Ligand SMILES: Nc1ncnc2c1ncn2[C@@H]1O[C@H](COP(=O)(O)OP(=O)(O)OP(=O)(O)O)[C@@H](O)[C@H]1O
């Protein structure tokens with residue numbers, strides 16, 4: 511077993527959404543969504559703009575409040591009221607670091623070096639020692655092929671390199687679930703490949719559960735065990751890449767795929 | 774008009790005493806203003822509406838009354854309420870409270886300039902809010918703040934003559950006294966001006982240097 515495979519897949523589903531409703535003001539964005547993802551599964555989430563893909567990821571990460579239903583990740587409930595304010599000194603509910611997330615816009619910390627970007631959360635959140643944190647940085651920067659940029663600042667990197675650092679930064683927390691939200695959409699076309707290659711490698715090497723929002727259909731077909739098609743806050747198609755992408759029996763999915771292909 | 778170098782030289786020690794008082798009040802007042810300004814700016818972003826309102830009320834009050842009036846109130850009105858402070862402490866508190874309102878406003882702008890994605894990334898890594906402020910948001914807000922803080926520090930320094938109204942023997946007061954006793958004006962005011970310059974210019978350069986050095 512490689513030392514990267516730190517999480518054993520469990521028998522029960524790792525992500526469970528039950529009848530989840532999310533409104534932004536008067537707009538219903540997620541509409542009684544049910545979803546269950548077993549540990550280790552690689553799931554691609556596709557669908558038209560505004561259908562709620564990012565919102566599903568943000569709900570799973572606990573970044574959004576929701577109005578109905580329940581969400582559970584790795585056996586722990588994700589509270590319906592996101593974040594919240596605490597008096598200083600008041601004990602917060604124990605945070606369990608199960609979910610990592612990578613954003614379209616990288617969101618690296620610009621005032622920190624590449625290495626510090628990766629060590630910051632292990633040091634501050636997991637309270638690892640300096641040596642342990644540096645070891646992790648070395649391990650995951652190595653995985654994304656950027657150990658030689660450890661001392662650079664984000665502004666000195668290409669978009670593709672920045673996104674790879676963001677992936678290393680998320681992995682350094684050793685999450686059981688990784689969420690990728692259109693992580694190649696902000697990149698110049700020639701830089702997309704290197705980022706997809708890294709994600710592909712992680713998908714093959716690690717027993718981590720992965721949920722990816724992507725417009726790269728070929729890529730989804732390659733790495734995903736399962737494809738979900740979302741529309742207007744609901745999952746309207748759910749199956750193997752072949753069922754959903756190659757031979758969709760759903761008319762709307764077919765139309766969407768035709769549109770994507772024409773771009 | 775003549776300028777007597779020997780006389781100018783002889784009054785340097787007295788003026789230097791005044792400068793030390795000025796520096797003491799400014800440095801302590803500035804520290805108070807930065808700390809309080811920061812707290813006020815953070816309070817403005819609080820999810821607790823009461824905390825937000827209190828902070829906004831503070832800013833409004835201190836920005837809409839003259840510093841001299843505030844100093845008067847602190848120095849002459851507080852003792853009536855049974856609270857007597859030495860003049861220098863009153864000066865520090867007066868300058869600190871007043872400038873905190875302006876520095877808070879500047880901090881607020883700088884904090885709003887930190888992209889929302891930075892907060893999101895911190896939350897995605899499970900940072901708590903104190904760590905997010907300390908390690909992610911404030912270091913990034915500080916860079917645009919540096920020149921602003923430098924300006925306020927120098928501005929405070931230049932405004933210290935107002936402290937004379939509460940009997941603090943600062944630099945301007947010392948120069949005025951020498952002039953009043955000797956009827957010589959050129960030397961005390963020239964030496965005073967040079968002392969002001971000798972502090973302001975290096976301070977300004979120092980802040981420029983800090984700004985250039987910080988990465989963001
Ligand atoms: N903070 C917000 N406030 C109000 N409405 C929002 C907010 N965030 C998202 N929405 C709305 O929720 C709906 C779903 O948004 P979401 O970002 O989840 O879509 P998406 O499927 O990720 O789209 P895209 O492919 O464009 O990224 C959209 O109609 C969007 O306008």
Ligand SMILES: [Mg+2]
Nearest residue numbers: 563564565692
């Ligand atoms: Mg989206």
